[in-house]
Amino acid sequence: MSKLQDVNTAELRARYPDVFNRPASARLATPAMLVAALAIFVFGLVDLDFSPSRFVSGLSQLGWISMMMIPPDPGSSLPLYLKALGETLSIALLGTTLAALMALPISLFAARNIVPGIVRFPVRRFLDSIRGVDTLIWALVWINVVGLGPFAGVLAIAVSDFGAFGKLFSEAIEGADQKQVEGIRASGGSALHEIRFGLMPQVLPVIAGQVLYFIESNTRSATIIGIVGAGGIGLQLAEQIRVLEWQKVSFLILMILVAVAAIDFISGKLRFAIIGRRAVA
Amino acid sequence: MTVAVSILPEQQLAALNAAYRKAVARRRLQVTGGLALFIVALIVAAVGAEVNLRTFFTYFGNFISYFDRIFTLDSGQRVWTDFREWFWGLHKWLKLLGETLLISYVGTLSGAVLAFALNFFAAENTSPAPWLRFTVRRLLEFARTVPGIVFALIFVIAFGLGPMAGVLAIAIHSTGALGKLFSEIVENADMKPVEGIRSTGASWIACMRFAILPQVSAGYASYTLLRFEINVREASVMGFVGAGGIGQELIVAIRKFYYSDVSAILVTIIVTVFLIDITTGWVRGRLFGKEARN
Numbered sequence: 281m282s283k284l285q286d287v288n289t290a291e292l293r294a295r296y297p298d299v300f301n302r303p304a305s306a307r308l309a310t311p312a313m314l315v316a317a318l319a320i321f322v323f324g325l326v327d328l329d330f331s332p333s334r335f336v337s338g339l340s341q342l343g344w345i346s347m348m349m350i351p352p353d354p355g356s357s358l359p360l361y362l363k364a365l366g367e368t369l370s371i372a373l374l375g376t377t378l379a380a381l382m383a384l385p386i387s388l389f390a391a392r393n394i395v396p397g398i399v400r401f402p403v404r405r406f407l408d409s410i411r412g413v414d415t416l417i418w419a420l421v422w423i424n425v426v427g428l429g430p431f432a433g434v435l436a437i438a439v440s441d442f443g444a445f446g447k448l449f450s451e452a453i454e455g456a457d458q459k460q461v462e463g464i465r466a467s468g469g470s471a472l473h474e475i476r477f478g479l480m481p482q483v484l485p486v487i488a489g490q491v492l493y494f495i496e497s498n499t500r501s502a503t504i505i506g507i508v509g510a511g512g513i514g515l516q517l518a519e520q521i522r523v524l525e526w527q528k529v530s531f532l533i534l535m536i537l538v539a540v541a542a543i544d545f546i547s548g549k550l551r552f553a554i555i556g557r558r559a560v561a
Numbered sequence: 562m563t564v565a566v567s568i569l570p571e572q573q574l575a576a577l578n579a580a581y582r583k584a585v586a587r588r589r590l591q592v593t594g595g596l597a598l599f600i601v602a603l604i605v606a607a608v609g610a611e612v613n614l615r616t617f618f619t620y621f622g623n624f625i626s627y628f629d630r631i632f633t634l635d636s637g638q639r640v641w642t643d644f645r646e647w648f649w650g651l652h653k654w655l656k657l658l659g660e661t662l663l664i665s666y667v668g669t670l671s672g673a674v675l676a677f678a679l680n681f682f683a684a685e686n687t688s689p690a691p692w693l694r695f696t697v698r699r700l701l702e703f704a705r706t707v708p709g710i711v712f713a714l715i716f717v718i719a720f721g722l723g724p725m726a727g728v729l730a731i732a733i734h735s736t737g738a739l740g741k742l743f744s745e746i747v748e749n750a751d752m753k754p755v756e757g758i759r760s761t762g763a764s765w766i767a768c769m770r771f772a773i774l775p776q777v778s779a780g781y782a783s784y785t786l787l788r789f790e791i792n793v794r795e796a797s798v799m800g801f802v803g804a805g806g807i808g809q810e811l812i813v814a815i816r817k818f819y820y821s822d823v824s825a826i827l828v829t830i831i832v833t834v835f836l837i838d839i840t841t842g843w844v845r846g847r848l849f850g851k852e853a854r855n
Contacts, residue, residue: 320666323663324664324666328660328663328728334720334725335725338725345719370608370609371610374607412794412830412831413830414794414798420812421815422624426616426623431610431611431616434610501708508812
């Protein structure tokens with residue numbers, strides 16, 4: 281049996297000064313950051329009027345609400361809710377498609393390998409500002425323009441996704457291989473030919489994957505824009521919450537969950553069919 | 562100079578050509594079929610969503626003129642001619658904006674802590690028991706799928722109007738989203754350190770602490786910062802349902818047609834979101850190197 285050797289710690293310390301004698305600043309950095317984070321957290325709790333008593337009474341209220349939600353029951357409004365769900369899915373599909381159609385040409389003007397920086401910069405900032413405004417705010421703006429109803433929702437989703445798609449598409453275009461474009465140019469193709477035959481075949485599958493992913497995530501967004509009056513199942517949900525019909529609320533939430541899961545499943549299958557088993561970012 | 566090009570015999574060429582045409586024709590048929598299906602779906606959706614092109618074209622002018630109006634002061638001048646008049650409520654708005662940032666900060670941090678507590682149970686490779694993994698995963702899925710603002714609507718009734726409902730809504734939604742991302746990082750972690758530590762007789766908690774945590778903590782922090790960015794946007798609309806922050810002020814301005822206020826508040830929100838994006842991007846770059854920025 282070998283015996284455990286005595287370790288000469290002094291020698292080890294001398295040999296690895298980086299490990300044993302880290303400067304105070306490096307040792308204190310992590311705890312200091314944690315303390316700062318915690319301090320802001322506590323300040324936030326105080327500033328936002330958190331109090332244990334409010335929290336506890338709220339929790340008991342919430343428990344009571346959850347009890348009232350069981351069992352989920354649509355009452356006599358099931359047809360109405362199904363129609364609203366259909367409306368929500370329509371809003372997501374139309375809004376996303378519209379956004380993709382608008383974003384495709386614009387994204388060319390935001391891609392580094394197509395246009396010079398002087399064009400790219402303002403286009404990018406424009407897309408950034410559109411993305412900086414939440415879908416719900418766009419919904420409110422469109423309600424002012426075309427009135428209450430699902431059409432305002434379609435336009436709201438279309439505009440806010442237009443900003444996101446413009447950025448994503450232009451990144452896909454920037455990531456495309458330039459050799460094929462050069463090949464088209466070498467055989468005498470015009471700039472439009474380069475885009476159509478050099479870029480699009482590379483970029484379209486990526487774009488299709490992203491559009492499908494957004495239809496999926498927009499099903500979620502479309503459920504909430506109804507809360508401000510832009511149609512779909514969110515409108516029903518907000519109304520039932522306001523009148524405290526908890527059984528209907530839980531039924532509507534279940535409907536949303538099932539619909540989202542179904543769309544996830546379908547678009548996942550479609551995505552793999554279109555772009556193969558590559559993951560979509 | 563002549564160049565020799567090898568030409569296949571006539572029959573072979575014809576057979577190859579036929580095969581090629583067949584393949585192309587089949588592909589074309591698939592694409593056309595897919596497109597036709599898609600267009601039918603669009604038409605059905607257009608009917609379902611009450612799309613009315615006439616309303617759209619009649620009122621589209623309103624959309625343009627809406628922007629014209631929100632950039633015009635009551636005095637009839639453009640907003641940028643008089644910044645003091647445009648941003649008359651800046652002090653109040655900045656205070657509400659600060660509240661919005663605090664809501665998203667507190668919400669994100671609580672969500673991250675909860676997600677941290679739950680994610681080891683949700684990950685395939687570290688979960689102590691299958692039933693536990695199943696339960697935690699369904700729980701996270703629920704928290705993630707129900708939109709934050711729906712939670713806010715319910716919490717406003719349970720906890721009363723105010724930022725507390727917003728914080729809790731954001732915390733729950735972040736728990737769901739981060740819990741999934743965190744557990745995916747854990748699933749990608751190297752399991753050899755765990756074996757090493759378990760072989761010394763360590764408990765499950767010690768394994769997580771000394772084998773998994775050092776591998777995943779950078780990823781956790783990066784995702785949490787990213788979530789903070791998203792939550793700032795989310796918190797800016799929490800006020801729409803009475804859950805605190807700048808949204809309250811914005812919805813009043815939009816509903817009551819205080820045009821120049823709408824643009825002023827929107828500009829402050831957009832600038833803040835920009836600044837937060839840039840700052841967190843910079844912090845992530847500093848902390849985790851270039852590759853963690855996206």
